[in-house]
Amino acid sequence: MAERFRTLALLGKINHDDVNQTLTSLYQFLKANQYEVLLEERLSRQITCDQQNFMDVVELGRRADLAIVVGGDGHMLGAARVFARYGVPVIGVNRGNLGFLTDLSPTEFHEPLLQVLQGQYKTEHRFLLEASIYRHGELKSSNTALNEAVLHPGKIAHMIDYSVFIDNSFVFSQRADGMIISTPTGSTAYALSAGGPILTPQLNVMTLVPMFPHTLSCRPIVIDAQSQVKLVISAENQDELLHVSCDGHVNLSVQPGDEIIIQQAAHKLTLLHPKEYDYFNVLRTKLGWSNQLY
Amino acid sequence: MAERFRTLALLGKINHDDVNQTLTSLYQFLKANQYEVLLEERLSRQITCDQQNFMDVVELGRRADLAIVVGGDGHMLGAARVFARYGVPVIGVNRGNLGFLTDLSPTEFHEPLLQVLQGQYKTEHRFLLEASIYRHGELKSSNTALNEAVLHPGKIAHMIDYSVFIDNSFVFSQRADGMIISTPTGSTAYALSAGGPILTPQLNVMTLVPMFPHTLSCRPIVIDAQSQVKLVISAENQDELLHVSCDGHVNLSVQPGDEIIIQQAAHKLTLLHPKEYDYFNVLRTKLGWSNQLY
Amino acid sequence: MAERFRTLALLGKINHDDVNQTLTSLYQFLKANQYEVLLEERLSRQITCDQQNFMDVVELGRRADLAIVVGGDGHMLGAARVFARYGVPVIGVNRGNLGFLTDLSPTEFHEPLLQVLQGQYKTEHRFLLEASIYRHGELKSSNTALNEAVLHPGKIAHMIDYSVFIDNSFVFSQRADGMIISTPTGSTAYALSAGGPILTPQLNVMTLVPMFPHTLSCRPIVIDAQSQVKLVISAENQDELLHVSCDGHVNLSVQPGDEIIIQQAAHKLTLLHPKEYDYFNVLRTKLGWSNQLY
């Protein structure tokens, strides 16, 4: 096991002082410990290293045994969507605040990281969603999301009419600002702001959370992650252009009449944690559960 | 009192078959009852009448004793913002579904409307909000809203950082998808979808409802409608262009660093209802309060 | 398959006119179709039949191939807790309103029921929870719940201090009016009123929904139904007597210092539905999803 991680990919948010410092410090630490370190090409201005060690993320995915990502949860999401495809496990170093996905401290990572590299870690498999847009039965675009896929209008403050089908069974037609389909990983992010439940990470479920539905009776629904969700966009929508956003970054264009298929992606993210990682401890800290109101 | 309403303004959604039918029917009924009827100019294709009786809404506001608006609540909002300025009372004929603002039936309006015209009605004064955008201390734009003013990003799925001040006291800084400031009239519309409370129409309060705040501890706040709300848009926002939307129609452009002042507008809407109007009955019907879950 | 159901158990709410009528009508229909019908003993005043055919519910569980329960969802819950133990499938005839668990119409049950009896049905397995109270490490009492187990104070308006553990990991300490632990079956009942998500029936998860927690940051949590939930009641609680209520009927006494273990029960309920049963259709109808607010 100790031999498993020889080639390490190092990535991070660029042009960010605190991240730079952590990246440099990490790089030196890993080299000092005899690891082969590959770097995301955009880091070439920040870290002095053999030119051949810089490469794009896809190449990192092909060659690395483990990816170490420095940044917030947002940065992890982008890395996750790539590394999941190559089966490369990922571990996160947070930028400062505790993150749900980034366990390691930006300054005191040395001991815990070494333990992980030596085989002392917890492994989690987090599934991703795949969102695909079909127009007249033809696939127009698709992407994956570790947190959530969100249907929303291209213009501001326009409501959307759509119908929801689960495994081809009609569920409801709705008028709303949009719809969030979230994984357990995403359940503590945008879906939580929208009133969705917390789903423990290992559950094989997803949750549908309507955004400001024009009815009082709609509630978040949790369904089997093996199910296929289909959103049929009513041809009646005023907007000519809607969007499906994956993890708040990638946007797929949607038109009235399109069908959006959301289902579990083929590849899962392998997420590593230090041995002492405790999901509920992260929840308590992030969500401030010790604060009593009265 | 019976003499009060001699000159009536007639308005409605255009190019809509059902509305057309109601407008024509209303026009004939009012003429048959000897009222002077002025028409919104856009209705000239639909209703045959002396050309001089067609005029724009502002002119209707100057000359009419009472405005009769045919359409949904959305159409009423637009009319309300104009007629409030001229102190002309408004009564609504709904397009089909019961509306919160449109009491009269599109087919059986005759008897109740005649009673209203003869002085048998209930009067309500509904206040409007005025939203004003200041850049470097200078007023850039402003508009009024009967339902709500909404701060939201110009691009989709971008969060906003802003600070809220009430009567110049700092309330909180927040990261959210936006913020709704609603009147009691708007409390059963968008603010309700966003989790805000129902405010009975005569209350002199407004409510601040955050949209998907990035914290679990934020809740709708109800404040005095005499208070001034100031939203200071953080200069840190990524988007170059944000918006304040009034009643979902008028959009004011906002830039990072701008200040948005929201306060009660100078003029109120005078809304007329038939004698038998019952606010709680409308609530019960619209919100489906008779449905029992178990 | 058509041979499977020869001996049928008939149960229903007693001393209720509408239910009586349905029970009598069902009894005659089943006899006319040559089925052996066993009856809950409490029905002996209402239905004329051989005395030996009346027996208690446990005996019905031992002898019947299928139980037909007439009543609301509440009545089904009681029957379910018994028949699950004996592996006897159950089908419900509702008392009037559509129920989540009772599919058959009280007056037009004939054709659909005959199809079920002839082997045309859908089968669902719904798990139950088992709640056990431990005092000083010793089991004091236990019971099962198809919908939910609820921890709450014996006296009114007293809050409870307790800690929650999942699979022996500490989750949080909380001050609240109580805590609901719900199955997917119960997710559309009390847990929904308390703000919990809808869980589709086949999911192997449960949800923890705090009741009026004294913090704003607590949210419903969905966890694996294989997990063990432990509630440790703080010795500090003022009330001398708390309760765990199963399906709102059975009450287990709890004292400060006790531990409550909630986990999946050994036996599942087998629930039969007519072929055309559609869970989402029941949801739409019961929850009034067609009502649009604006």
Next chain:
Amino acid sequence: MAERFRTLALLGKINHDDVNQTLTSLYQFLKANQYEVLLEERLSRQITCDQQNFMDVVELGRRADLAIVVGGDGHMLGAARVFARYGVPVIGVNRGNLGFLTDLSPTEFHEPLLQVLQGQYKTEHRFLLEASIYRHGELKSSNTALNEAVLHPGKIAHMIDYSVFIDNSFVFSQRADGMIISTPTGSTAYALSAGGPILTPQLNVMTLVPMFPHTLSCRPIVIDAQSQVKLVISAENQDELLHVSCDGHVNLSVQPGDEIIIQQAAHKLTLLHPKEYDYFNVLRTKLGWSNQLY
């Protein structure tokens, strides 16, 4: 103004070490500053003082110029219900955690309290509710509440059927676990846990918050505090005994068929704050508004 407060009433939670210490320290400080100090009789075991200076709370209400209450918000509520009746202003010394009603620090009260006593303070008038129970048209009992009146069942987990009238207009019939009617003062307490909005303290409104209603479409309603709320308890309720609880302490018995009238009480509480008191700062601190989720 400096002369206004000569005779001070001192009250506090008894048999509580931290409170004792603060009370003793306060007593000595006030005596040293030449104030006449009257003490609640239950403090006679803790504070050594002339016997004639101990008296019951009602007598304190008759004789004091200002009441100083040491304890949590709960303790303030009890004092408030008495002192409001006598028009005696109240100031709170909190027991440790910041309270919504108790501004002064238990250890560093000296300087701010002296300023208050010398006339440097902010004055707030907080209204109370009066809840009255009528049986067959006859008043059976009544009490006042600074925070909220709560209708709930005497037994656990029993739902209640009741109808709500506002100023004798029917609002809705509902099946729920109960109903909270809250003042602005109470809006950050139990009503907030139940999903009610925050109402700024000076508003002349109250809010009706249903507790776990058996419908998805019911929402908190904010109404004029001059309105009269009437809850008519259905004669159909199974429980023979229900309760109306005032501020979580006083319980009024209610039977099926009773009418509960809730309206503004005749007397208001005069609450004093140090000059630097800032309501929104208390909100931010108590509700943890600086915590960002992501």
